[in-house]
Amino acid sequence: MNTLKHHAIHFTLLVLTTLLLTMPPASQAANNNSATLSMKLALKQQQGEYHPPYVAAWIENSKKKSVRTFLLWREDAKWLKDIRRWWRNVGRKDAKLVDAITSATHAAGSFPLSFKLADDQQNALPTGNYTFYIEVVREKGGRALLKQKFELTNKTQQFTFKETAETGAITFTITP
């Protein structure tokens, strides 16, 4: 009985948390910086046995410390370790973050995505040097680690990751 009650409370909390996390960035705490990072994530079609890739995209600051994970597409926690760099530097050190940003995997395709350039706590990122990472890992397939340094300034910038065995050409835009 008590357990049921607790579950109900937990569920309510979970719903509230989820709502808070999925609310559009504009409704988050006062923040005069509305910089965004947008991209079209291209996951390549593959031959033969195909398992949708696990994908993480995140930003590290100039000290190689992760400041924001934009997305985590995954299924079983057992395979999170295979998103090697993201797991080592980010995921394993913050179980709450992993829960908060997890979404399901997607089969090959092209995905337009846009993220507010803020840290994991939704605070605006200070100007400075960062590196944007995308890591794509496929069971019985390959791994791609894409990285691009950029300086966050008041200018719009565009970068393109070259095609890899796992990803198509991916262009991303930073809009201050």
Place this chain on the structure above:
Amino acid sequence: MNIQKTLLLCLTVAISSQVSAHSRWLLPSHYTLSSEAGEWVTLDATASNEVFNVDKALSIDPMTILTPSGKKTRPSSAYKAHRKSVADYFIKENGTYKITNNATANYFSRYKVGDTQKRARVNKEALKALVPSNASNLETTYGLTRIETYITMNNPTENYGADGKFLELVPNTHPSEIVESEAATFSFTYHGKPQAGVEVEIVRDGARYRNDPEVVKLLTNNKGEITFTPKKAGRYLLIAEYQQDAQNNTLADKEHGGVFLTFETQLQ
């Protein structure tokens, strides 16, 4: 300069005579795990000179698993095959596990009868009683060899379990954060104090399939540290040896400490 070189050569010769035994290791199926429910790991234990091809099964009777919460436990099942022993263990807690296969400190003696080199696992006193009257070059060493590895479930913890006896490896870089092309640092202590002059060798997996075994040889500095930058991701064996004259022990001539650590170097 020449004197220094000669000294260094003498030191190397003295140490290599100690390293005549096979390398030994514990090779786990996984070094890095992610799970919400726990995962099985399996470990191979072998004595071999070919990293990481198994050769002679190593007894895993002394195997100890130090859990992240500090409890000492044993594998859940094990068997001994001809060329390796295998142990299974279910990793459930978050954090870093230290798995060791250390015997207790013991005496090891050598002597010659004519031109034949002989060995005995006894102390100096017992050796004198044991050898024939024409035996020569009697030497007894008292020491401890550690065979160890680390496995990390989810978040790493600094669960290094040092006990201050003989030679010990204390990671500065966490064993689960060793990455190709990035510098990693380990410290060595002898009887709990930083030890300079420990001879360290680091070998990458797959020596059978390359002409140059690519052994990295290092000596610890005054802080007892070595720093190395693994060029490639993969599994590695680290072998460390230190020897000195026996201290306050009339049953031995020399003291010796050894460490065999297996670890993985991750992709960037």
